[in-house]
Amino acid sequence: xxxxxxxxxxxxxxxxxxxxxxxxxxxxxxxxxxxxxxxxxxxxxxxxxxxxxxxxxxxxxxxxxxxxxxxxxxxxxxxxxxxxxxxxxxxxxxxxxxxxxxxxxxxxxxxxxxxxxxxxxxxxxxxxxxxxxxxxxxxxxxxx
Amino acid sequence: xxxxxxxxxxxxxxxxxxxxxxxxxxxxxxxxxxxxxxxxxxxxxxxxxxxxxxxxxxxxxxxxxxxxxxxxxxxxxxxxxxxxxxxxxxxxxxxxxxxxxxxxxxxxxxxxxxxxxxxxxxxxxxxxxxxxxxxxxxxxxxxx
DNA sequence: TTCTCAAATGTTACTTTATAACAAGCAACT
DNA sequence: AGTTGCTTGTTATAAAGTAACATTTGAGAA
Numbered sequence: 001x002x003x004x005x006x007x008x009x010x011x012x013x014x015x016x017x018x019x020x021x022x023x024x025x026x027x028x029x030x031x032x033x034x035x036x037x038x039x040x041x042x043x044x045x046x047x048x049x050x051x052x053x054x055x056x057x058x059x060x061x062x063x064x065x066x067x068x069x070x071x072x073x074x075x076x077x078x079x080x081x082x083x084x085x086x087x088x089x090x091x092x093x094x095x096x097x098x099x100x101x102x103x104x105x106x107x108x109x110x111x112x113x114x115x116x117x118x119x120x121x122x123x124x125x126x127x128x129x130x131x132x133x134x135x136x137x138x139x140x141x142x143x144x
Numbered sequence: 145x146x147x148x149x150x151x152x153x154x155x156x157x158x159x160x161x162x163x164x165x166x167x168x169x170x171x172x173x174x175x176x177x178x179x180x181x182x183x184x185x186x187x188x189x190x191x192x193x194x195x196x197x198x199x200x201x202x203x204x205x206x207x208x209x210x211x212x213x214x215x216x217x218x219x220x221x222x223x224x225x226x227x228x229x230x231x232x233x234x235x236x237x238x239x240x241x242x243x244x245x246x247x248x249x250x251x252x253x254x255x256x257x258x259x260x261x262x263x264x265x266x267x268x269x270x271x272x273x274x275x276x277x278x279x280x281x282x283x284x285x286x287x288x
Numbered sequence: 289t290t291c292t293c294a295a296a297t298g299t300t301a302c303t304t305t306a307t308a309a310c311a312a313g314c315a316a317c318t
Numbered sequence: 319a320g321t322t323g324c325t326t327g328t329t330a331t332a333a334a335g336t337a338a339c340a341t342t343t344g345a346g347a348a
Contacts, residue, residue: 017233022325038185042304045163056328061306063326077221078275080305080334082211095261097270106268112263125284126241133277135261140269175297186333200299205335207297224334 003033006084010072013088027051028063029142030073036105038081064080078136079103093133101142145178150200150228154216157232163214171195172207173216182225182242218251218276227251238276243272243283250283 007026014021021029031047032039041060048055063080067073073082076098081104087094094108110133121128154173158165165173175191176183185204194201208226211217217226218238225250229238239254254277265272 020324024326040304041306054327057306058308058328059326087157087236095264097268097272099270100273106161106265106270108264108268113257113260115261117277120239120257121241121279121281124241124252126243126250126279126281127252127287128279128281131280133261133279135265135270135272135277136275137265137270139267139271143271157328164296168297185335198298201335202299202337203297260292 002072003030006033009088010070013072014070017070019066021070024059025063028060029067032067032082033084035103036067037105038076038079038083038098039103040079040081044082049129074132074134076090076134076136093130096132096134097139098134098136099139099142100136101138104139104141106139147276149172150177150232153232154214157216158214161214163210168203169207169210172204173211176208176211176217176226177182177228182220182223182227184223184225188226195260220249220276220278222280224253240276240278241278241283242278248283250253 003017006027006031007030010029012027018124028044028048031044034047034072035139041057041064044064045057045060048060058100064073064075068075068082072085072088074085074094074096076096079098079100081103083096083098085094093110094114095108097106097108099105114128116126149212151170151174153172155165171207172188172192176186178191179187185201186209188208189199189201189204192204208217208219212219212226216229216232218229218240219226220240220242223242227240231253232237237254239252239257241250241252242248258272258277262272
């Protein structure tokens with residue numbers, strides 16, 4: 001099963017970082033993995049409530065914040081949602097495409113374009129940090 | 145006064161587009177212009193309430209949405225805020241640089257790089273919508 | 289002028305998203 | 319056991335955004 005495999009990798013990743021992938025965090029990660037694309041915090045919260053009876057917003061937000069900080073998830077600001085990072089081990093920067101309709105996500109390599117952006121930003125006196133580029137649009141299936 | 149000048153340009157811009165920069169919209173634009181960087185909708189709402197006694201959220205959101213659609217403002221998703229577009233008339237998408245230290249904002253033209261990104265995304269079956277690129281980093285003054 | 293229509297704004301109520309603040313639990317070490 | 323620090327639970331509330339319908343206004347037609 002692919003989820004189990006990812007969780008295992010995530011666990012190793014966290015151990016390397018010296019942080020703990022606790023039961024709760026793992027559970028939240030599994031829930032996010034269960035979706036094909038973008039998930040919202042309150043969706044995860046609802047799922048969590050189904051599984052363990054009760055849960056409050058801070059429970060979910062803390063877990064999600066942790067997972068983002070650990071590099072296991074990305075936050076999609078434009079949609080107030082979260083997606084799984086599919087390049088946990090490799091530390092290249094991602095170009096994340098999100099379909100605003102169905103929430104499907106695609107990750108490409110953003111390295112070349114970020115080189116250009118770094119140069120452009122540098123000209124304006126800005127030093128761009130390591131990060132992902134997130135773009136929203138329509139995927140092939142949702143195209144009008 | 146720089147604000148008055150910008151408003152005038154904005155007015156011309158709207159006339160060219162065949163849309164109306166009404167008194168309310170102008171007032172909201174002026175309020176946003178009064179801030180050096182990112183402004184939040186509810187800050188604008190509070191200012192508006194000071195100036196005209198009462199105002200409800202939809203009043204502000206509608207004006208902000210209009211101003212974004214007209215290209216006079218950009219929405220900064222990651223901060224739930226808005227900034228003035230300093231390239232009115234160039235009809236471009238913004239490359240918005242935010243200093244993680246001091247919060248200073250710089251806007252460049254993202255059109256060329258988005259052309260590249262559109263092509264790359266198109267190869268993956270994604271049609272990228274009109275949007276801004278937001279990147280975080282360090283500005284010259286905050287550089288270590 | 290007066291009517292009419294569409295766009296803009298007002299108003300009420302609500303939904304969604306997110307966080308503060310403090311209490312309780314738990315595991316790891318002394 | 320005691321203490322320490324991180325994690326989670328709990329309550330309450332703040333912040334952000336929208337739906338739905340009423341009212342106003344202004345430009346063009348009758």
